[in-house]
Amino acid sequence: MLSMTCLYNQTVKVAATVDKDGFEETKAKRQADSTDAISSFLTRRFGIAGGLAWLGFLAVGSLGKQLKTRWEVAEAEKGTQEVTSTAQVEITLPSGVRYTDLRVGGGQSPPRGYLVVVDYVGKANGIVFEDTKLRGKPIVYFFGGRPFTAGMCEGTEQVLATMKAGGKRRVYVPASLGFGSQGAVLRPTEHVPDKQGVVPPNSDLEYEIELVRVSIPPS
Template identity: 30%
Template sequence: MKLKYPLIAAFVAVLGLTACGGGGSSSGTSPSGSTAVASPAQLSYTDSVVGTGATAATGMTVTVKYTGWLYSTSATNNKGTQFDTGTFSFKLGTNSVIPGFEQAVLGMKVGGKRTVLIPSSLGYGASGTSGIPGGSGLVFDIELVSAQ
């Protein structure tokens, strides 16, 4: 009779441990196979090169070179999947780009290079857009080519 209770306790412990396992994945993807969505808490940026030219201000037309990645807590420098790269011009203060991108360019000097972490709320928000899942934070490397 003395052995009965320890055997029951051991059996319950084994059942409990087997019920905890299985089904999980540590690959950083959701069950559907898509990349897990993450977002930085707030807008932040780091200048790798401080420019020496004109300072970008509201009302100016700026030209930028950029590369954009989905924000990832597990990727080097938070640069997950790259979604776009290119050069384009836009007028500051006209809401023609996502708010986080515009805020990041304001105050840059021509020739400057900046890495920007943009939370979902200042990016594409809960709905996302083509190639960018809803709720995703973004990382951009931006170079200010001109400001007029």
Template identity: 30%
Template sequence: MTSLVMPTMASSLLLQLGSTCGKSPSFAPPQSILVDKLRRLVIKVKSSETRECTTAMFNANSRRDFLGLALGVSGLFIGSLDANGAGLPPEEKPKLCDDTCEKELENVPTVTTGSGLQYKDIKVGQGPSPPIGFQVAANYVAMVPSGQIFDSSLEKGQPYIFRVGSGQVIQGLDEGILSMKVGGKRRLYIPGSLAFPKGLTSAPGRPRVAPSSPVIFDVSLEYIPGLEVDEE
């Protein structure tokens, strides 16, 4: 005959196998035991089972709480490391004009050309000036008026080579280099009309250059390859 009692599989997943937590014990007491003794025995067994069940649940909950606490503390620790990393001072970018140079420039007269370009010579070179159309190798540090750098050949590790006076760079840079000599350094104050008519989109960590806004270039004329070969 088929049994009508269904197995309790779900409860076995929550508790250890063989546990009777939450269930009354099954046993057949001898008939000689009095009813009141049987009642006290059942109450005692239920109390013991309840304590065991409570202890098991407490231990399980304690393990979960401890694991959660440990994960939380590790998260806070990692977060604090990230915060410390974010709080580090910004990396110093290489420049053509250091703090001493900046102080000296205060006493250097400003030259203004007919186009509106202004410049100050940080150092006057001793070599030749580049003829229009010749290639030149120059280092530069490009800044917005506040002094924030938006581009620099020094960070790329090599001079920028282009044909001067042929429109390969902005007008202010072309004009400023044409009157320089090899070995010289100059600060160019380029008005918006000689800079970037369409502006420049900002790279990560770089300032944006608005359309037709003034910019500042520190430039050093390193050498003129074709001219040096011809002179030899």
């Protein structure tokens, strides 16, 4: 069995092809969860254990410049500040999306194309359709990628763009910037087989979003 360091080194050698064989393939097939897409190439190369190990590196943090170093994580955590209830202010964007900072992150904001790790609770018309924290499995995807994945939408992208790693926001998204008249179904995936959330058509959305990590993409 490959050691973790050996697996990482081999992963870097093939990472340049992940976008073509993973992310672009996801676009073509319009898969529901890009976490599977990111790991699909590595799973084919190294087997299930290898693909899951790579996701473990993303979600937990590990070796090399692909991910944040322990020092960077410590610095981000040091700059993170909780916002007291009396200091919380709701901001309305020109699009109609509203958000309130619950925690201001001390890390990096996500440039388009970077990998992000996100935990969130999503509600449609007041009913929970996804809770990644309860499941213990945050979503991992390329920020700014299309199609939107795992319950994310235009409204959440607008909010995440100005967040910093470690931050948390309460977000309101009108249906027009959510899933519109089509609604959405969060289908089970290889890594989250119990996923089954449903967003009815024309639903206004509420989120509590935490930007856990921002990492440079494989290159």
